[in-house]
Amino acid sequence: MNIGFDTSQMLHGAVLTVELAAGGVGVSLVLGALGGLARSRGPRWLRWLIVGYVELVRGLPQILQLFILYFGLTQFGINLSPFTAGFIWMCFYGTGYAIEIFRAGISGVHPGQLEASTALGLSRFQSFRRVVLPQAVARMVPPLTTFVILELKNTTLLYIIGVPEIMYHANLLASNSQPLNIYLIAVGFYLVMNMTLGRLGAYVEHKMSWAKS
Amino acid sequence: MFSDVMVNSTPSDIAVDIRSVTKKFGERTIFGDVSLQVRQGEVVALIGPSGAGKSTLIRCVNCLTPFESGSIMVLGHELHGTNEAKRGPSREMLKSIRTETGMVFQSFNLFPHMSVVDNVALAPVLVLGTSREEAREQARELLCSIGLSHRVDAYPRHLSGGEQQRVAICRALAMKPSLMLFDEPTSALDPELVGEVLGAIRALVDRGMTMMLVTHEMMFARDVADTVAVMADGALVEIGPARQVLDDPQTDRCKSFLSRVLQQKAPSANTSAPSMGAQIAADAPTQEHEQARDTDRKRKHAEEVER
Ligand SMILES: Nc1ncnc2c1ncn2[C@@H]1O[C@H](COP(=O)(O)OP(=O)(O)OP(=O)(O)O)[C@@H](O)[C@H]1O
Numbered sequence: 358m359n360i361g362f363d364t365s366q367m368l369h370g371a372v373l374t375v376e377l378a379a380g381g382v383g384v385s386l387v388l389g390a391l392g393g394l395a396r397s398r399g400p401r402w403l404r405w406l407i408v409g410y411v412e413l414v415r416g417l418p419q420i421l422q423l424f425i426l427y428f429g430l431t432q433f434g435i436n437l438s439p440f441t442a443g444f445i446w447m448c449f450y451g452t453g454y455a456i457e458i459f460r461a462g463i464s465g466v467h468p469g470q471l472e473a474s475t476a477l478g479l480s481r482f483q484s485f486r487r488v489v490l491p492q493a494v495a496r497m498v499p500p501l502t503t504f505v506i507l508e509l510k511n512t513t514l515l516y517i518i519g520v521p522e523i524m525y526h527a528n529l530l531a532s533n534s535q536p537l538n539i540y541l542i543a544v545g546f547y548l549v550m551n552m553t554l555g556r557l558g559a560y561v562e563h564k565m566s567w568a569k570s
Numbered sequence: 571m572f573s574d575v576m577v578n579s580t581p582s583d584i585a586v587d588i589r590s591v592t593k594k595f596g597e598r599t600i601f602g603d604v605s606l607q608v609r610q611g612e613v614v615a616l617i618g619p620s621g622a623g624k625s626t627l628i629r630c631v632n633c634l635t636p637f638e639s640g641s642i643m644v645l646g647h648e649l650h651g652t653n654e655a656k657r658g659p660s661r662e663m664l665k666s667i668r669t670e671t672g673m674v675f676q677s678f679n680l681f682p683h684m685s686v687v688d689n690v691a692l693a694p695v696l697v698l699g700t701s702r703e704e705a706r707e708q709a710r711e712l713l714c715s716i717g718l719s720h721r722v723d724a725y726p727r728h729l730s731g732g733e734q735q736r737v738a739i740c741r742a743l744a745m746k747p748s749l750m751l752f753d754e755p756t757s758a759l760d761p762e763l764v765g766e767v768l769g770a771i772r773a774l775v776d777r778g779m780t781m782m783l784v785t786h787e788m789m790f791a792r793d794v795a796d797t798v799a800v801m802a803d804g805a806l807v808e809i810g811p812a813r814q815v816l817d818d819p820q821t822d823r824c825k826s827f828l829s830r831v832l833q834q835k836a837p838s839a840n841t842s843a844p845s846m847g848a849q850i851a852a853d854a855p856t857q858e859h860e861q862a863r864d865t866d867r868k869r870k871h872a873e874e875v876e877r
């Protein structure tokens with residue numbers, strides 16, 4: 358396809374965007390699950406620590422968080438590459454959101470469920486694993502879908518510190534070509550990605566249709 | 571019904587022995603110094619006004635909630651108040667108590683993510699180590715015996731309230747308990763569904779199951795219970811043979827409770843002698859009674875949902 362400029366650069370950017378988002382989501386989900394569990398079942402000091410962490414993630418502007426990581430830490434001699442700083446921020450930010458999603462999912466399960474399984478003689482672990490968790494996960498599917506889409510869109514912010522993701526290349530090309538055409542390619546990319554993710558989320562939700570009340 | 575339910579018996583004649591138990595939530599005393607015995611094969615109905623602590627008392631029996639002082643002997647296991655025992659009951663003991671005790675809740679609490687048969691088969695597999703096939707086979711038999719053979723593969727949300735509660739009864743019975751605890755099993759049901767659940771409970775009574783039954787169904791209590799215990803104002807105000815307590819209450823507190831319940835049931839009944847006997851003479855439930863119970867049920871349900 359010849360539309361007057363080299364699209365292979367954009368393609369590289371797209372691949373990097375997907376990698377960053379996938380890595381960030383993966384790490385965030387693992388840490389978020391652990392954090393969410395500790396937030397609802399852990400010792401008090403740990404709960405407070407996690408509450409504080411979530412407040413930081415939720416309360417500070419994303420650019421500020423990113424700049425502190427990338428520029429701020431140089432003051433302590435910590436020089437992160439744009440990619441490393443960007444990836445760490447994706448995980449830092451995503452974990453905060455994932456913790457909240459897991460916590461809400463777990464606490465949203467009716468307490469009668471835990472009572473019923475306890476009364477049947479299931480251990481705490483069995484009750485959690487077999488009764489509470491499956492219901493919590495089902496409740497989490499819609500917010501998790503939104504979360505994955507959010508993480509994918511967040512990668513664009515990394516362009517500011519020079520991570521060569523899709524927006525970075527789009528901006529480079531836009532400066533010496535017709536900008537709208539370039540941006541439309543990015544629009545196409547994000548739409549295809551996010552609509553796919555949305556369909557996937559809806560499919561999983563449908564698979565768990567017992568959860569609809 | 572329940573032809574295959576085995577009622578186990580333990581050596582002692584006493585199934586549950588509650589000895590001066592005091593229960594608090596925070597600073598608030600819910601009940602103090604409560605004592606109650608349940609013999610093997612006995613059916614004890616626990617009645618009393620809302621908030622009296624009936625649910626809390628039967629939840630102490632299977633350790634769903636701890637109590638402060640006194641002790642409870644359940645099927646040979648000793649539970650002590652948190653003020654008296656240095657350590658809580660061991661895991662093994664809790665497991666034994668809960669395995670040997672079945673509980674049925676007002677709001678059914680079926681597991682929504684499992685089919686009916688899996689709801690019933692879950693605990694035997696996880697707790698008793700029964701094989702999956704065997705547990706499911708037994709679950710099917712139980713469900714058949716309660717008239718739910720056509721619903722085994724359905725999910726709970728597709729069942730009526732009465733069906734859900736009958737599944738919940740099967741789920742408890744699948745552990746082959748020697749003691750059943752019922753906490754207002756029919757209070758969340760539409761009036762026309764109450765009968766099928768009471769029928770299932772009656773079938774269990776006929777099989778000789780030991781039971782503690784919290785209920786607002788006075789007629790049913792009078793019919794199936796050996797003993798009625800009336801709980802009010804943080805104490806058991808009257809305990810005795812079912813008919814005696816319901817027809818001829820001795821204490822003022824019990825009299826006033828019963829008169830209020832019966833009045834609500836049949837406003838036209840002779841209010842000067844609000845006994846169960848008079849109620850039975852009046853017999854057929856009036857329109858008002860149905861309505862009163864219906865509003866009560868809705869209020870209860872709303873509270874349940876709020877929690
Ligand atoms: N987890 C709890 N924390 C604090 N207070 C509680 C808790 N559970 C129950 N209570 C209180 O204990 C009292 C007794 O409650 P309980 O549920 O045992 O009453 P009940 O006799 O079963 O009433 P009902 O007929 O409405 O079911 C109520 O005043 C209730 O508010």
Ligand SMILES: [Mg+2]
Pocket residue numbers: 624625626753754
């Ligand atoms: Mg109650």
